[in-house]
Amino acid sequence: MIDIHCHPLPEQDDGAGTFEEALAMCRMAGEDGITHLVATPHCNYQFRFEPEECRRKIVQLQAAVGERPQLLLGCDFHLSIENLQRVTADHRQYTINGTSYLLVEFDEHFLPDPMENILYDLQVAGLTPIITHPERNGMFRRKPDLLLRWVLRGCLVQVTAQSYLGKFGIESLRSTEAWLENNLVHFFASDAHDTRRRPPLLSQCYQKLATERGEEIADLLMKKNPQAVIEGKPLPPGPPPVEPKPKRSWYAFLQRWIGSGR
Numbered sequence: 001m002i003d004i005h006c007h008p009l010p011e012q013d014d015g016a017g018t019f020e021e022a023l024a025m026c027r028m029a030g031e032d033g034i035t036h037l038v039a040t041p042h043c044n045y046q047f048r049f050e051p052e053e054c055r056r057k058i059v060q061l062q063a064a065v066g067e068r069p070q071l072l073l074g075c076d077f078h079l080s081i082e083n084l085q086r087v088t089a090d091h092r093q094y095t096i097n098g099t100s101y102l103l104v105e106f107d108e109h110f111l112p113d114p115m116e117n118i119l120y121d122l123q124v125a126g127l128t129p130i131i132t133h134p135e136r137n138g139m140f141r142r143k144p145d146l147l148l149r150w151v152l153r154g155c156l157v158q159v160t161a162q163s164y165l166g167k168f169g170i171e172s173l174r175s176t177e178a179w180l181e182n183n184l185v186h187f188f189a190s191d192a193h194d195t196r197r198r199p200p201l202l203s204q205c206y207q208k209l210a211t212e213r214g215e216e217i218a219d220l221l222m223k224k225n226p227q228a229v230i231e232g233k234p235l236p237p238g239p240p241p242v243e244p245k246p247k248r249s250w251y252a253f254l255q256r257w258i259g260s261g262r
């Protein structure tokens, strides 16, 4: 398996606090069957992203880890106007392994109005936005058609493995299941920050996915699609997205009942 979203670099953001913890995270990932781990430090108002410094830390960490997992660099890119200017000026500093794939993180409670234009601008700049963990974002959960719209326009979707295991609450789990049903998920990643609360583990998620949706889908979302991303290739063909079914509510039922003239 390949993990395209993780925070193992020591003293870089709110992920690994020390070199020892970083090493423990990498070893845990390797033992879980992760062959490639993309270190994606935050790039937001709180944490400054320094690609050169990150590369230096990756070399040190890789030397201590050994061959597996292979460490690569990306960034957990917070979508703000300042960041947008930076990425369009030199996107290879921010994308996953210097490819055209960019992890894009949205604010948890609010999506700026011109968001569709911003995503379009990223695509015009030659980038493929990967929307990170929408299942943990109330805005996406409340507007089920939003994700479909963006996927139809070429955005990709990464869900947190722990969300599918119910560790981010029932709402994140339900959204994950619904979006899987509608073929709106392209990747699962750990978004790991440590070895205990948010560990770099994917195997349990893979097993659940293989049991519930079949081994072919598990391979696609956790091996083949992320492989294409780190190699900078187009994703292999997958099932096409379908429109989410409208939620059944008492209000809708009442409207139909009144409409039927009873």
Ligand SMILES: [Fe+2]
Residues within 6 Å of the ligand: 005, 006, 007, 076, 191
């Ligand atoms: Fe993250």
